[in-house]
Amino acid sequence: MKLLKKLQIAALLSSSLLFSSCLLLDLDIVPDFMDITEAILSDSDALDYDNSENKTARVVMTQKIIQTAKDATAEYSSEDEYEIGRSVSASVVNQFEIYTDAPDFTRYLNKICQTIVENSDAPNLYNGYHVAIIDSDEINALSSPSGHIFISRGLINCSDSEDTLAAIIAHEIAHIQLKHGIKAIKTSRTVSSALDIGRDMLNNSSKVKKFKNTLSRFEIEEDIFNDFASTVSSLADTLINSGFSKEQEYEADELALSLLADAGYDPTALIEMLKQLPCDKIDGELLSGWDKTHPKPKERILNVQISISSYSPFNPGKKYRGKRYNNEIRGIK
């Protein structure tokens, strides 16, 4: 289904939810459209009213909700993911400056990335995977559904080998291949974003009017644009501020082990990298907001301890990458 159509349906859903003013739903625990539909149907308040006109309207709305729930849970196409992801990436580079003083080192990171994805089950994103460096001493790494991976200089400085760099990149590739960004969109937008859009629509928000000329030129309906904008900002907020869920972080670590091993890197490098992470503290003061977006390194190490034992510790190729790493890292450290 085309993205515009899906967003149109989402806007319809949001407005229909607002009409059901007697709902007593805790939307935080029903993230999916289908769950919302079922919750509405099971909530007797939604259907128990005295006014016959309201009753008719609400039955119609409920039927629309059922249909939109079915439609809205359809998968995004690879092009949809790319389109949303590009705008999310643009949000990221709006907040963080990209480090462009080490083009050779950036290229080196991208070669590591290509090596990992060529050995993975999903080597072909819509427009491939691309790594860029964030110009910040903070420890940070982000990835967008469009295949863009951002790693801070601070995190790179915590590495001590090509394999530990590969571990950072593999973790971000895992988030993309596990579609955690897209899943975050589906979760957050159905709860808060859709309602906000609906409220804006009903209140004739000045924000909508501000872009009226732009939208008219591109022949885009205001509600569609607002939903797209809200989707992008919601996902950008997740990536930058709140992070993925603990379970998703652990899941990405697990897949990263497999990605590293399949590419020929040492999977234990993930644990080595996690052990390095306290390097973001100087004089006891935390340099980064890393703790906001990721579980504690100790917890992540504990999570992969069982899985790591199934990988061979023997990696004779590591010494061949040592010299290469030492040459390349000089370009940035």
Add this chain to the structure above:
Amino acid sequence: MYVTVKDAPVNEKASASSGLVAKLEYGTQVNVSQHKNKWCRIETDDGINGWVSEKSLSSKKVASKKVSADAKEIALAGKGWSSPLEEAYSEASGFNFELIDQLENDSFQQEEIIEFIVEGKLNLGGLK
């Protein structure tokens, strides 16, 4: 089957290191006649023959939303990728999409990646 990546390389043989025959755009329909390892032998209605990575194909029909050749595309010429929504969002947000285009402009010759892998005693994977 349909192409699900922006530009899918079509190779002479079922190998990433074999000669490039053509590139297929997102949404192109192909007929698959053979599978070998992780490659599919395809043919298009235009008569393009060759091998495409199976990871670039899907049985689900897809159609590109990219702007067609008209005044809008001319105005957007020079940009890597565009869609009406992104253009509207770019204008409204003031975010720098050109920087994203630059990030995506990095490209590697296959030989360069193979050399990197071999030198580092890593695995060739799909580049075999």
